[in-house]
Amino acid sequence: MDLHTIDTIVEPRARREVPLPAPGDAILGGGTWLYSEPQPGTDRLIDITALGWPSLAITDDGLDIAATCTIEQLIEASFPPEWTATSLFRQCADALVASFKIWTTATVGGNICLALPAGSMIALAAALDATLTIWQPDGTDRTTTITELITGPRRTTLAPGEILRSIHLPETALRQDVTLRRISQAPLGRSGALLIGRATADGYILAITAATDRPLLLEAGSPAETRSAISRISSERWYTDPHGTADWREHVTAMLAEDLVAELVERRT
Ligand SMILES: Cc1cc2nc3c(=O)[nH]c(=O)nc-3n(C[C@H](O)[C@H](O)[C@H](O)COP(=O)(O)OP(=O)(O)OC[C@H]3O[C@@H](n4cnc5c(N)ncnc54)[C@H](O)[C@@H]3O)c2cc1C
Structure with a gap:
């Protein structure tokens, strides 16, 4: 839609051209939500796509995803075959209630910064132990994790003028066994619960999103211990919206988590 309140669009080509923050600013990624x-x-609008960041870079210790990398670029790229967890990229894209037309424009960073419970790039970053680099308006950077960044539906710890620059996924996590579970109340509905499990060297990590108001990370033990850990999650965390009630979300999360961990345990033995 046309945004009639916008009178300026800044297209910085370099960091020094990013203007100091002012009330009424919005960072523009793909614009699929903003518009x-x-x-x-x-x-x-500060259009950060003009900065021309390389979308993806394989580094010595993992994968750097620019915040402006589109969902399509993420799922169409090729990665080393031993990075088995990259299979999640397509699954997480499919978890968005968005057609391939949205994938071509929507960015990974936009999905994260929008901070919707059903943001599947949030699930991906949580499950794969991402480090997020944020540009601060004074020219310095800070790093954070997804569970520190997202504090609730549409709420983040980003200060005015801060820009998510990149998402780093460590190679260790990319090589580990992963599995995903998703449920929604309608065949093409928004995720009611989206869980990703990862087998680490000494156990299992479970990322819970969509069901809770913000991403949660649990160290999972056996399937039964996982169910019990979920029963200890504070009732305030379970999320209610038109896509599901808190009670339903808690119930399906426990079920899916148990099943998911059982699969990881079985594959390991
Ligand atoms: C049909 C349809 C279905 C959708 N389904 C889903 C869904 O299932 N789950 C879901 O989570 N979303 C969904 N969305 C919402 C949205 O399209 C996606 O979240 C998308 O990934 C947002 O990315 P974007 O680049 O277009 O963000 P934009 O619209 O550009 O920005 C989104 C927000 O993030 C901020 N922002 C963007 N990039 C940065 C950055 N690098 N640093 C700081 N702030 C930034 C913007 O200021 C804005 O507040 C859907 C949208 C449509 C139209």
Whole structure:
């Protein structure tokens, strides 16, 4: 849709051209959410796609995903065959209630910074132990994790003017065995629960998203211990919206988590 409140679009080509933050600013990634509803408080867009960051870079210790990398670029890229966890990229893209038309524009960083419980790039980053690099307006960087960044539905710890620059996935996690479970109340509905499990050197990590108001990471033991760990999650965390009630989400999460960990345990033995 046209955003009638916007009077300025800044297209920085270099970091020094990124303007200092001002009230009414919004960082523009792919714009699939920003342009999908009125933005009455916004009058200036900072289009970070103009910065021309390389979308993906394989480094000595893993994968750097630029915040501006589109979902399509992520799922179409080739990776070393031993990075088995990259199979999650396509599964997480499929978990969005978005067609391939959205994938071509929506960015990984936009999905994370929007901080919807059903943000599947959030699930991916949580499950694969991502380190997020954030540009601060004073020219310095800070790093954080997804569970520190996302504090609730549409809530993050990003300060005004901060820009998510990149998402680093460590090679160790990319080589580990992973599996995903997702449920929604309608065949093409938004995720009611999205869980990803990863077999680490000494146990299992479980990332819970969509069912809770923010991403949760659990160290999972046996399937029964996992169910019990889920029963200890505070009732405040379970999320209710038109896509499912908190009770339903808690119930299906426990079921899916048990099943998911059982699969990882079986594959390991
Ligand atoms: C049909 C349809 C279905 C959708 N389904 C889902 C879904 O299932 N789950 C879901 O989570 N979303 C969904 N969305 C919402 C949205 O399209 C996606 O979350 C998408 O990934 C957002 O990415 P974007 O690059 O378009 O973000 P934008 O619209 O550009 O930005 C989203 C928000 O993040 C901020 N932002 C963007 N990039 C950065 C950055 N690098 N640093 C700091 N702030 C930044 C923006 O200021 C804005 O507040 C859907 C949208 C449509 C139209």
